[in-house]
Amino acid sequence: MTHPFNLTGKVALVTGGAQGLGRMIVEGLLSAGATVVFTSRKTDVCEAAAAEMADLGHCIPLAADLSSPEAAVDLAARVREVAGDKLHILVNNAGKTWGAPVEGFPDKGWPGVMMVNVQAPFTLLRELLPELAAAGTPDDPSRVINIGSVAGKSTQGLSAYSYSASKAAIHMLSRDLAGDLADRNITVNAVLPGYFPTNMTAHMRDEEAVDPALLAKIPLRRMGRADEIAGIIVFLSSRAGGYITGAEIPVDGGIVGCS
Numbered sequence: 001m002t003h004p005f006n007l008t009g010k011v012a013l014v015t016g017g018a019q020g021l022g023r024m025i026v027e028g029l030l031s032a033g034a035t036v037v038f039t040s041r042k043t044d045v046c047e048a049a050a051a052e053m054a055d056l057g058h059c060i061p062l063a064a065d066l067s068s069p070e071a072a073v074d075l076a077a078r079v080r081e082v083a084g085d086k087l088h089i090l091v092n093n094a095g096k097t098w099g100a101p102v103e104g105f106p107d108k109g110w111p112g113v114m115m116v117n118v119q120a121p122f123t124l125l126r127e128l129l130p131e132l133a134a135a136g137t138p139d140d141p142s143r144v145i146n147i148g149s150v151a152g153k154s155t156q157g158l159s160a161y162s163y164s165a166s167k168a169a170i171h172m173l174s175r176d177l178a179g180d181l182a183d184r185n186i187t188v189n190a191v192l193p194g195y196f197p198t199n200m201t202a203h204m205r206d207e208e209a210v211d212p213a214l215l216a217k218i219p220l221r222r223m224g225r226a227d228e229i230a231g232i233i234v235f236l237s238s239r240a241g242g243y244i245t246g247a248e249i250p251v252d253g254g255i256v257g258c259s
């Protein structure tokens, strides 16, 4: 019997995989044996990341700016070209935020955030349904994992109004799709990170220390680590995670569970 987390022979797509949480996820999937197609908006960033990760396994960089549904349709077509007619794992990780006090929160702070965080994941999944359905079996379904956020589950006081609304939306979208796609052998789950050290949270820390006010909100009193986000994605993608669908899984040092 192979190790329950072994992903040898699986093909994954991770959006926004060149840096931040997405990079941690790509590295985890590669280390578990998967072939990973990943995106970044810039070709040079994407290719540099692929070169840096080449020792971990087979990764394929694709440049994609998911600011429109057409871009998501185009990405799906290019994924099909490089990955063939089966896609075992789709991780919708790319995300965008906007923060401003409520009085000055601009209308332009909404459409881009909703597009990248909600609509693009839906369009990608819709376009890649044939490949996901072809890869899944009753015993070993295909996996769709949408990266949500604790901000879509509990009040974080970030003044990131469109962001938290978009994350609540992707959580519910994941559950809706989980119900609708179960009989096509596709699971859909949402993973809700708490606070991890990436560009998105750069304003909450410096080289030396994390903002004490932030740590006070986290029961385990620290930010998350790369292996903690990669680990949940590998688990959900693996044989061990095949019986979970429609779940919202916080990886957050206790923010959601302890409140």
Ligand SMILES: NC(=O)c1ccc[n+]([C@@H]2O[C@H](COP(=O)([O-])OP(=O)(O)OC[C@H]3O[C@@H](n4cnc5c(N)ncnc54)[C@H](OP(=O)(O)O)[C@@H]3O)[C@@H](O)[C@H]2O)c1
Residues within 6 Å of the ligand: 015, 016, 017, 018, 019, 020, 021, 022, 039, 040, 041, 042, 045, 064, 065, 066, 067, 093, 094, 095, 096, 116, 147, 148, 149, 150, 192, 193, 194, 195, 196, 197, 198, 199, 200, 201
């Ligand atoms: N860090 C945290 O503590 C935290 C907490 C909860 C949830 N999350 C979620 O985790 C995911 C990754 O965020 P992160 O923390 O790693 O932040 P990040 O470092 O800012 O990364 C954002 C990612 O999204 C991609 N992206 C942004 N706009 C895009 C667009 N228009 N088209 C395509 N890709 C785009 C970026 O790709 P490029 O390479 O092109 O920049 C990058 O890979 C997001 O969904 C975020 O909401 C993060």
